[in-house]
Amino acid sequence: MRICIFGAGAIGSHFAVKLAGAGHDVSVIARGPQLEAIRTRGLTLKVGDQSWSVDLPAHSDAAEPGPQDLVIVTAKATGLAAIVDPLKPLIGPETGVVFPQNGMPWWYPLGLTDKPEPPVLPFFRLADRFLSYLAPEQIIGGSVYSANAILEPGVVQNNSPNRNQMSIDGVTPDCRFDVTGLRALLEEAGISSPTPEGGIRSVMWSKLLLNMSISGLALVTRxxxxxxxxxxxxxxxxxxxxxxxxxxxxxHGYPLDDKIDPEATIAQIPDHKPSILQDYELGRPMEIDEIIRAPQAFARAAGVDTPSLDVLGAIATRQARDRGLYTG
Known part of the structure; x- marks a missing residue:
């Protein structure tokens, strides 16, 4: 399968190595030192004392590889507005596009007919731009559980060797991409991809709850x-x-009490610096809206009191604003 990873950061590089190692025709869209390192030395994935390296095409312009069978957009949520137009050359009429960003996704309202109406969030407006060339049936939602960090350009370290998973499903009931086949492909490449119980939005909410709480507390305590x-x-x-x-x-229609056991969740928290804290430390735009302020907005829309989340959100937002990493 022709697969392009759009955004060869920590997660994207990990997936690229795994998928290329499984024999797929993988290319990446990258920039800066990462792009040059991949072109010069290839990509290396380290897990404990093991490492795997692959040589693959790396581009700065998506027009170079052209239309793909599958595109996995691993750019951060804060970068999606900037990649709407650059992504277009990779898309053909049958291309499946996976969006596995952290936090509340831009595609959440698409095809949502049997749940409470979500609040109006600024990043939901991205749908108008993406749908100018993407059909809703081509869009695949994703939720990733995998802790990774770039050690140096071209080298990524995986810090969750026993849990590297991407749950996927069509964001509308009439998805025309073979999602079942894609799950099997990911499994063969060493990326766990279970069928999402309750649909992709249920899995998204499960991940969002962990991001807003565990990652949020890591951020404000550094x-x-x-x-x-x-x-x-x-x-x-x-x-x-x-x-x-x-x-x-x-x-909002996604009860998770039988899926999230707080005590078991706490016991399994890894020794890993979450991406929102990495972004803060590296001076990169932060996913404050998607990870913290979006669930606050959903709470207000449903009349749910969230005093602890509100305190966390106020501190996190202030931290980001003081560093010029959030302007919302």
Whole structure:
């Protein structure tokens, strides 16, 4: 299969190595030092004391590889507005496009007919631009569980060797891409891809609850995610935020009490610096809207009180604004 990874950052590079190693025709869209490193030395994935390297085409312009069978957009949510037009040359009438960004996704309202109406969020307007050349039936929602970090240009370290997963499904009931076949392809490449119970939005909510709570607390304390596992006071706060998140998702038609066990979740928090904290430290735009302010907006729309999330959101937003990394 011809596959293009649009955005060869930590997650994108990991997937590129796995898919190329499984024999697929993989190319990447990258920029800056990462682009030059891939062109010069290829891509390397490190897991513990093991490593795998692949040589593959790296481009700065999506017109070079042309239309693909599958595109996986691993650019961050904050970068999607800038890639709407550059993405277009990769898309043919049968191309499947996976959007596995963190937080509340731009595609959430598409085909949503049997759930409460979501609030109006600024990034939902991206749908108008993407749908100018993408049919809703080509769009595949994704949710990734995989902890990765760029060690140096061209080299990515995976910090979750026992959990590297991407759940996928069409965002509309009439998705015309073979999603079942794509799940099998990912599994063969060593990327777990279970069928999402309750649909892709249910999985998205599960991941969002972890992002807004565990990653949010890591951000405001400037610690690895595991700080909420080892600090007893933060553990109390984390439980409260998770409880509020469960109330929000339930109010919008996605009850998760039987899927998220707060105590088991806390026990499994990895020693990893979440991406929102990495962005803060590296001076990159931050996913404040998608990870923290979006669930707050959904809570207000449903009349759900979220005092702990509101405190976390105020601190996180102030941190980002003070560094010029968030202008919302």
């Amino acid at each position: 610690n690895e995610a595991s700080i909420s596992r080892v600090d007893p006071d933060l553990k109390v706060v984390l439980r409260r935020i998770l409880a509020e998140g469960l109330s929000i998702s339930k109010a």
